[in-house]
Amino acid sequence: MKPIPEPTRKRLIRLAQLLSQQKFKPLDETQNELPKTITSLRIQKLTGWSNATIRKDISYMNVKCGASNGYKIEELHRAITTKLGLQIDGDKKRCCIVGLGKIGQALLEYAGFENSNFELVAGFDSNVNRTEILTAPFPLYTTSYMKSVIKEQNIEYAILSAPEKEATALAIKLSEAGIKGIVNYTNALISVPPGIPVKNVSIISALQNLL
Structure with missing residues (x-):
């Protein structure tokens, strides 16, 4: 079985999110019936990806496409989430x-976690005033309690959005606490022990990829 390239994996994760939304959204305001299928042209309109890219990505899922009505939404969504371990x-x-x-x-009450296999259960900050003033649906602590x-x-995964000068030290503490992976929203190039994946999220890099 051929491995799925990282760019394809990212698009498939995004596609799974879109399919979840499409299952509960009529194609237009004049229809009440929810769609059961979706075409590659519809996916192209929603994402901006080329038709060839969409078909190539979905080919990794071994899902058949109907001659006229496209892919079955439930089947395609189930194939992606199962294959990528997102179910x-x-x-x-x-x-x-x-x-x-x-x-x-901004992430404290991010609604996207509700329909995912992740949940936020704690927040940390070095500023004790923030942990006392801010409200969240889970406890907030100072970083001294982090480990x-x-x-x-x-807790298995961390979203790092601290000031850049604190990022590396905090990443080391997270790895020492047993964190399995980090999403890095800072500009710092953090270094952690082998085996702990780090996904860097950069708005500037994302914009540059649009050029």
């Missing part, structure tokens, strides 16, 4: 936010 079955993966500045605050809380609550 929600049982307990969700527990995550935390480290750094409660503007980006961290103990992560271990006690079996």
Whole structure:
């Protein structure tokens, strides 16, 4: 079985999210019936990806396309989530936010976690005032409690949105606490032990990719 390239994996994850939305959204305001199929042209309109790219990506899923009405939404969504390990079955993966500045605050009540296999269960910041003033649907702690809380609550993944000058030290503490992976929203090039994947999220890099 040929491995799925990283760019394809990213598009398929995005496609799975779109399919989840399409299942509960009529094609237009004049229709009440929910769509059961979706064409590659419809996906192209929603994403901006080329028709050839869409078909090539979906070919990794071994899902048949109807001659006229496209792919069955449920079947395609199930194939992607199963193949990529995205299905929600049982307990969700527990995550935390480290750094409660503007980006961290925006993520505190991010609704996208509801339909994923991840859940936010804790937030951390070096500023004690933020942890006391901000409101969230889960507890907020100072970073001095980070290691103990992560271990006690079996937190596996971290979203790092702290100031750049604090990022590397915090990443090391996260790895020492047993974190399995980090999403890095800072501009710092953090270094962690082998075996702990880091996904860097950069708005500037994303914009440059549009050029």
